[in-house]
Amino acid sequence: MLNNKNILLIISGGIAAYKSLELIRGLRKERANVRCILTKNGEKFVTPMSLAALSEHKVYTDLWSLKDEREMGHIRLSREADLIVIAPASANLIAKMAHGLADDLASTCLLASDKPIMIAPAMNPMMWNHPATQNNMKILLQRDIIQIEPKSGEMACGETGIGRMSEPDDILSSIKDFFSEKPLKNMKAIVTSGPTYEAIDPVRFLGNRSSGKQGHAIATALIQAGAHVHYITGPTHLPHPKGATIIEIESAEEMLAHVEKNLPADLFIGAAAVCDWTVETDHLQKIKKKDNLTPPQLNLKENPDILKKVSLSSKRPQLVIGFAAETENLNNNAKDKLKHKNCDWIVGNEISPEQNVFGNSENQVCLFQYTEDRKEIIQTDLPRMTKIKIAQKLVNEIIHYFETIQKDNRNECTNPSLNVVPYGSQ
Ligand SMILES: Cc1cc2nc3c(=O)[nH]c(=O)nc-3n(C[C@H](O)[C@H](O)[C@H](O)COP(=O)(O)O)c2cc1C
Structure with a gap:
């Protein structure tokens, strides 16, 4: 996979620099060409x-070496790379990159380059958590720099916390992932996730126990497969999936508005636990509890059916997937939902209290899919597994679906211009 890829590896001043030796060995084993800059x-x-x-190459250390400049030059060094990897990335180098400083060979090459950059920060936990470093990282992430997150554990300095550089094998996997074929490249996906909150008054709401973990895992797996993900999420405690366009909402009405605004798309996955009902009158002031008065009556009205609206939309995505969270009769309820919502697949989610899936990292699901002629429903039961694994299996199924229709299009279509083009690539 890395055969003849040109990697410029920048090694800055940190204890983890010794791990760069192992990384170079791994890269060379994969037949990558590695040039090193050492600060x-x-x-x-x-x-x-x-x-x-x-x-197996000269190592560059000095901006002011006449010989190096004649031989390779700092501009050429940065331009010939397919990918620049900084491992370890010191707090100092991260700060210089964030603010555009160019006072040595490494920082000058980085500023003189338009190549993709992957960085593996490595430092003491106090340095990593310092607001300055965190702000600098935020700036770099906004520039689409790929971060290989530092790990938690005991540091060389004896302190424990986040800051250890990822292991060379993990960095190598990220590099391979960067160069791997992305089967959903150019596809646009909308994923809804988390609960919705329906306001009763400014302080109270109707909600549900959804943690958003399954939707988050699906968005992440789609991004890894190359899709552009528009992630519309209700309130959760999770960090947002990296690389997605994030839209935060509270109510079902807001979620629908943003789903519709983001159509058309190639794929819709409604993994959010949308409240079926909302409160008819949303009070502008907190409802007061008064002695000797009966509790207030909450009149509920039905929320919009987002899955059905997307399925019937004139901008309907090619593939529409819904979730059915059921405490009983999962199979029948999920099949009914598939028929009545006019979607393509339903992920049936067993949420009875015995399954204990809310907030858990594991889930229990089965997939219901129409056959090609939409006359029958195929049911695939999955064993209990992590939400991340379920997301990967679902995304594999999605990849297979799009590959099949693209193959069918190629076979049927003699005029290549009539082939289906992913919406995201237009
Ligand atoms: C023993 C020792 C270990 C260090 N380890 C780290 C480290 O792991 N991460 C880091 O950001 N800085 C570390 N530093 C500080 C950096 O070496 C220092 O900030 C330096 O200016 C970084 O320079 P560079 O970014 O040009 O390589 C360490 C310093 C010493 C003396």
């Missing part, structure tokens, strides 16, 4: 000799 402070931790021996 002056990095030289205190690993020697240019070791890096040169493993990378």
